[in-house]
Amino acid sequence: MTELKSPGSRVVLVGTQACANDAAPPVPAVESTMEDLAHVLRNRCGVRSEQIIRILDSADPMRMGLAVAEAADQATDVLLVHYVGHGFVSADGELYLATRATDPNANRLEHSSVPFTTIRRSLLKSRARAIVVVLDCCFSGRAIGTLSSQDPIDLADVHGGYILTSAARDQVALAPPGAPHTAFTGELIRLLDRGDPTGPAQLSMRDVYRGLDRELHRRGLPRPRQRGSERIDDLVLAPNAAHTSAPALLPASPAERAVIRQRKRMFAVLAATAAVLVAAVATPALWSGDGPESQGRPDPPSASGLSLPVPTNPTGTEASASPEPPPSSPMPCVERADEAGCDFPAGSTARGADGSLVTVQRAGTDVHRYRQQANGSWAGPENIGGGVSEVPVIVPDANGRMVAFAVNKDGKLRYNLSAGGAVRAAKSAWRTMGKVDNVQGRPAAIQNSDGKLEVFFRGKANTLWHITQRNPGEDRWVGPEPMHGAGDEIPSIFGDPKVHIDQYGYLRVFALDLETKRLRTWAQHGSEKDQWGEHSDQPFGDKPLAAPPTVTLGGDGLLHLFALDELGVLWQVSEKSEAPNTWPGRWLPVPGFNGVYTGQPMSATNEAGEVFVFVRPKEPADRVAYASLDRAEPDGRNPLMLNRHMNVLWSVTPDRNDRLVVQGELNGEPVADSP
Structure with a gap:
């Protein structure tokens, strides 16, 4: 052929x-x-x-x-x-x-x-x-x-x-x-x-x-x-x-976004409630207005209202007030100097050009890989070497190769351009990124709309940096360059950064402020993709979080964030539809998730555009709770529990058959399930 x-x-x-x-x-x-x-x-x-x-x-x-x-x-x-x-x-x-x-x-x-x-x-x-x-x-x-x-x-x-x-x-x-x-x-x-x-x-x-x-x-x-x-x-x-339900690489047109929005299955009363709450907490936008930074950008969606249902408040008290946590609340990560002891994800999953999934995780200083087979079963673990001390991340590049990034004990950024290839080749393909030193934690990596890989990481003194491929698919890099704050300072962050691509093909970066643990966000803007700006206000309010959020692009074209606070309460915030990078200014409790949770939530969007969130309860410690935020279960249950038990949650990724594949482990053994 x-x-x-x-x-x-x-x-x-x-x-x-x-x-x-x-x-x-x-x-x-x-x-x-x-x-x-x-x-x-x-x-x-x-x-x-x-x-x-x-x-x-x-x-x-x-x-x-x-x-x-x-x-x-x-x-x-x-x-x-x-x-x-x-x-x-x-x-x-x-x-x-x-x-x-x-x-x-x-x-x-x-x-x-x-x-x-x-x-x-x-x-x-x-x-x-x-x-x-x-x-x-x-x-x-x-x-x-x-x-x-x-x-x-x-x-x-x-x-x-x-x-x-x-x-x-x-x-x-x-x-x-x-x-x-x-x-x-x-x-x-x-x-x-x-x-x-x-x-x-x-x-x-x-x-x-x-x-x-x-x-x-x-x-x-x-x-x-x-x-x-x-x-x-x-x-x-x-x-x-x-x-294969591969995510779109290019921005959707206004007409396409309208069709996507029509597919959303929401109750009218919930949408109306969300619209009222959103309208009450308008926030200045980095991309709003008629200035030069907004020129050449597609028109934002015209529909109003959040896609996620938000709870009504019949008592008239403040909707964002934290539920009273049980006495067995976990020790808050927010009180620690670093993430030592915090229960963070242990793996990273990406989907290849053929639709199959590849998962990598750390095993000592080596990297183990699991590959999804055509029949849905998994091969592995395969040791692909690495010499790393932090959990790797994996992402496909413009050539369809799986590329892994990780940090070694000396603070060097290591990468593997063939992490999805033959084991022998993969073992010999780990390289050290030049001119990148003092890296801490776990990097975040993504392919931008130009096909170039971009990597975001914490450098010396927890400062936020990024490095970019010079050309798509090439082993040549531009940077590293610092990410500047709204006041042009180089921000210091707590935990690892998160990055996602929005419906217009622009990248968004999310990170916690080192001192306050509140969420900050940066966005590409202007006519050049290497121009960045931090949101000048506090678009998410001043709530301290235990770790950076999980970020998902919903079928409505909006970004949805989920995070735990220091008491183990699950919160959500959704982008407003009025203009890109506008937010309601506060976090809201996720409906139905009234317990105490641990680790880090995961979220993903299925083929119908529904946003799902997954999180592990504190008790029982080996279950995974989940729910679609766009629909209620017929019997009123929310959240549900996965059938397979897991005491570590790795990742949630759509596979070639549009199933959301949840991966984790139970007592050291890998486990996979689907809602």
Whole structure:
């Protein structure tokens, strides 16, 4: 089976936003369209960065032609050429692809743009087994047939030829004003990123065409045109993200967010109660207002109200007052100088590109790994070495590899770029991060919306730092850099930082202040992803916590946080829907969780968008309590208990079948269960 991610594949992305002398209306969306298309090609389709050539607004027609010719010479598996911009037709009916120098005057068009016949000749000389051309421009349908079976070339020599266009022979292509993408390529990006619920597990070129045709027709937009060899179904573009319930890499559009919100199954009275409580405690927002930091960001959801039910208060007393804890309350971690003795998670789990789960945990100074098999069983433990003194974390990178991070006894940050690979390779792949010293505790790692890994950690004097991959999937790093507070100081934190990605593709970092143990938060903002700012107010109030919260992105597009205080009471806070990074200013007790709890809560979102929270009761000490915060159980029970007993809670992660897999251990033996 031929796949776009094959090592011998090459991709050429060409975009033209404007032509010479304003010969055509400018299309500012071309740049972001190309950027996001490259992003999903890397992170959904598995194409490596070095396999992609990008040309934006070139004024040299020869550059476009040479780029295609070079890729055609190099490609042995798949050759994909995607053009987005302006198309012109000459007096004799030829299709020309515009450059920034293009002048459509009859005497200048052929000298200032690239005739598609020139592109065609280069493609048909390629050794590639599959050739795909995608044209998103006016009159692109005129290219139909140039790679069809009617051509004087045996398509068996190249395995398959295929052309996909955004418009018919005499139709114009559309770019809605103010939209981040052109209509056609934007739908292609959405399909590759979010998948097709009606499609198979692997999306072929023809599956993608069917999805594009259905959605563009439904939206009243020009329907695409396509022609190709009968063997093009062998070409796999990407795993179907809707089939595996992989989280979206790119921000949802306002229309998509509205559909997500409609799927939420909430009682109207609870939603109304939440809206009233939220409105009463408005908080200034880092991203609100019309300043430069808010420019270029998608509009926030318009619906109001929290997605989580909050308790009413018939007595009229303060809703955030702590329930009276039983006498057997655990010793509060908040009173300790560090986490020594605190019951924190013992493992980390991530889902690979194939949908299987990989869990790592510390065993002495080594790292043990457990891998989920196709039948749902688990293989392991496998010792993958490490020389670490802290619990590792694991996260997939832009190449689909599992990367683990941990700290050794000397305060060095260690990492493994193949923690999900062969054991022999994994043992020899642990490396020490240069220029990163005095690391404490457990780092937090995540892949950002550009495909780069970012790692956040405590440095000397408990200060907060981060380090970023220079390019997606590469072993080159930028930093370390300190995270500055709202007053430009380098904050000192208690416990380990937490990081999550929001619905717009921006990262949020959460950490406890070292002195007060109250929660602080930082967010990426502005037009550059390396710009950070701390929320200038106290968006969560002044409640001290025992440890940083667990963070979950719900189906409503909002972040939901859960944490224990120093008395073992479980609390929640949910992002407000008015604007990104706005919070109600206080924590609320989680309904039904009236006991005393220990360890650290875990939370996750299932395929229906429901937010679940899991936590271990103080008594009995070997059970895990859980509940969906979006629905009540028929018999009124809340929380429920997992069937399998656990006295250590590792992680909660959706698997390839959309089950929430809860992992932990019972008396030193690993255990897994699902609600």
